[in-house]
Amino acid sequence: MHSSKHFVIITLLILLSLATAIARTASEWRSRTIYQLLTDRFAQSPGQKNPQLCANNGNEYEIRRYCGGTFTGVIDKLDYIKDMGFDAIWISPVVKQFEKETKYGPGWHGYWAQDIYEINSHFGTANELKQLVQEAHARNIWVMVDVVANHMGPQEGTTPYTAEYLKAYTPFNKTEHFHDFCVIEHWGNDYEVEHCSLGGYDLPLPDLNTENPQVVDIFSNWISDLVREYNFDGIRIDTVKHVRREFWSEFTAAAGVFSIGEMFHDDPYTVGNYQNYMDSVLGYPLFEKIIPVFTNPFSDMGSVSRAVQSMRGAFKDVTVLGNFIDNHDQPRFLSRTQDRNLLKNALTFVLLTDGIPIIYQGTEQGFNGGNDPWNREALWPSNYSQSSDLYQFIATINKFRQTLPSSYFTSLSIEAWANDRIYAFFKDRALVVMTIYGTYDPMFSIKVKTNGLYSVGTTLVNILNCTEKVTVDSYGEVGVRITGDPRIFYPSQEVKGLCQIDKRRMNRKVDRQINIFKFA
Numbered sequence: 001m002h003s004s005k006h007f008v009i010i011t012l013l014i015l016l017s018l019a020t021a022i023a024r025t026a027s028e029w030r031s032r033t034i035y036q037l038l039t040d041r042f043a044q045s046p047g048q049k050n051p052q053l054c055a056n057n058g059n060e061y062e063i064r065r066y067c068g069g070t071f072t073g074v075i076d077k078l079d080y081i082k083d084m085g086f087d088a089i090w091i092s093p094v095v096k097q098f099e100k101e102t103k104y105g106p107g108w109h110g111y112w113a114q115d116i117y118e119i120n121s122h123f124g125t126a127n128e129l130k131q132l133v134q135e136a137h138a139r140n141i142w143v144m145v146d147v148v149a150n151h152m153g154p155q156e157g158t159t160p161y162t163a164e165y166l167k168a169y170t171p172f173n174k175t176e177h178f179h180d181f182c183v184i185e186h187w188g189n190d191y192e193v194e195h196c197s198l199g200g201y202d203l204p205l206p207d208l209n210t211e212n213p214q215v216v217d218i219f220s221n222w223i224s225d226l227v228r229e230y231n232f233d234g235i236r237i238d239t240v241k242h243v244r245r246e247f248w249s250e251f252t253a254a255a256g257v258f259s260i261g262e263m264f265h266d267d268p269y270t271v272g273n274y275q276n277y278m279d280s281v282l283g284y285p286l287f288e289k290i291i292p293v294f295t296n297p298f299s300d301m302g303s304v305s306r307a308v309q310s311m312r313g314a315f316k317d318v319t320v321l322g323n324f325i326d327n328h329d330q331p332r333f334l335s336r337t338q339d340r341n342l343l344k345n346a347l348t349f350v351l352l353t354d355g356i357p358i359i360y361q362g363t364e365q366g367f368n369g370g371n372d373p374w375n376r377e378a379l380w381p382s383n384y385s386q387s388s389d390l391y392q393f394i395a396t397i398n399k400f401r402q403t404l405p406s407s408y409f410t411s412l413s414i415e416a417w418a419n420d421r422i423y424a425f426f427k428d429r430a431l432v433v434m435t436i437y438g439t440y441d442p443m444f445s446i447k448v449k450t451n452g453l454y455s456v457g458t459t460l461v462n463i464l465n466c467t468e469k470v471t472v473d474s475y476g477e478v479g480v481r482i483t484g485d486p487r488i489f490y491p492s493q494e495v496k497g498l499c500q501i502d503k504r505r506m507n508r509k510v511d512r513q514i515n516i517f518k519f520a
C-alpha cells in the first residue's frame, strides 16, 4: 500500500515537471513564422565586439572561419527579430566541433560534430544557451535547434575510418558505430546515399551506422535529453535522405517536439514520403519550382500554380511544410535577380501560402551572396537597421499573419488567378495577388471573381499600405490594379490591430507626416 502511494505521488510529480516543459507540436507550429539564423554569423556579444571581423564579404579566408557570433549576441538581438514579427527562430547546430581546420575552414556552421555532449564554446556556455531559450520564450519566440545524426565532422590529413581516426569522436568512437568507408558517387543509388560518406574523397564526413541499435539508442537518449535540458520547442534535422527512414521515426519520437527535416530533392513524392517519419520537411520541391519563376519576369506564374497543386497530392499535410526562398545552402534570392519587387512577391508567397514560412537572416537587409560560402554573410555590417524597406515589409506581413484566425492556417489556398505573369489565391478570408512584372507597371486591372467568399459591397483593404481598397461589386467581383507590387487584401472590417494609425488619421486628421503604413 505504502509503496504504491509513493508510486502515485512520484508519477504525479513527474507529470507535473513534464507539464512545465511544454512539448510543442506540429499543429502549434503551423501558425508560427520562423527566422533562420547562424549563431556564428548573427550577432556578437555586447561589449566584446569585433565588428571588423567578416565585415567584408569578399574575404574568403574570414568567411570560412569563426566570425564571432554568440548565444549572448543572439539574446541581445532578440528584439530585432521580434520587431520583425517572427515568433520562432531556427538556430544552427550547437554541439562541439573539431578545432582543427580543413581546407574549408573549421566547423563554425556546426554541421561537423566532434562531441555531441558538449556545447560549442565559441558560441558560449550551456547556461548561456539555456538563457537564450528562456529569453526567447519570454518574448513568445520559440526555438528550433538544428541537429545532425547522419555523420560526424571530417578530419583532414588523417586516413579516414581507421581506429585511430574514429577514437577522436564522442560518444561514437568505435568502428561499429560507423558504416564501412565508401563515398557517395551514384546519387540515384539509395544504398550509397544512406551508407556512404558525404563530402567526397576530398573531405569525407564519417557516416554513422544508424542501423546499429546502440547508435540508435545513443541518439534517442541524446535528442530527448537535449530537448529537455535546453527546453527547445522544435528540431530541424539535417541530411535526412542520408539515413534510413525508420531511424527517424524513433529519433523524432524521442525528441517529442515538432520536427522538420531537410530532405533535399525536387520531386514532391520522394520528399513527401518522409512526412511519414517526421512531422514535416522543408518544402524543397516547391522551392525548386517557384525560384525560377519569381526571379524571372519572363517566366510563367502558371508553374507556381501547378507546383502548389502537385505538393498537395504528395504530402500528408502541406500546412506544416517549411517554405523558403533561400537558406545557408542556396544562393540568396537577390543573387539571382536584383529586382526587389520580385523579392517582395516571392516573400509574400512564402509568408502567406499553405505552410510555415522560414526567412533566412540577411534577407531583411537585402543581402545578395551567391553560393556557399558567400551566402553566409555576417549580419552586423547591416547595423541591424529596422527602418530598411525589406525589414518593414517582412514585419508588416508577419504581424498581419499573427492577427489571423487559426482557420487561416488549417485551410488550403484556393486559386483566384493564374496566368504567365500573375498568381493570386484566396486563403480563408484573404485575397493575395502576386506578379512578376518587377519594377515594370503594365497599367491594367483584372476582375477577380470572389465566388461568394465575401458579400456584395464588402470593402477589402490592402494591408501592405492600408489605403488601397477594393469593393466587391454586384457580380461578386473585385477590380484589382496590377503592378509589380504584391497585394494582400483582407475585409477592412475584419482587420485586427492593423492599419490603426490610418484609422486614427481619418478620425483625428493628425499630422500628414505620420507614417501611415506603420502599425499602431
Ligand SMILES: *[C@@H]1O[C@H](CO)[C@@H](O)[C@H](O)[C@H]1NC(C)=O
Residues within 6 Å of the ligand: 167, 171, 173, 174
Ligand atoms: C570510447 O568512449 C568511451 C566513453 O564514451 C570510453 O569509455 C572508451 O574508452 C572510448 N574508447 C576509445 C577507443 O577511445
Ligand SMILES: *[C@@H]1O[C@H](CO)[C@@H](O)[C@H](O)[C@H]1NC(C)=O
Residues within 6 Å of the ligand: 381, 382, 383
Ligand atoms: C553601419 O555603421 C557604420 C558605422 O557608423 C557605417 O560606416 C556603415 O556604413 C553602416 N552600414 C550600413 C549598411 O548602413
Ligand SMILES: *[C@@H]1O[C@H](CO)[C@@H](O)[C@H](O)[C@H]1NC(C)=O
Residues within 6 Å of the ligand: 462, 464, 465, 467, 468, 483, 485, 486, 487
Ligand atoms: C498601395 O499599394 C499599392 C501596391 O503597392 C500601390 O500601387 C498604391 O499606389 C498604394 N496606394 C497608396 C495610396 O499609397
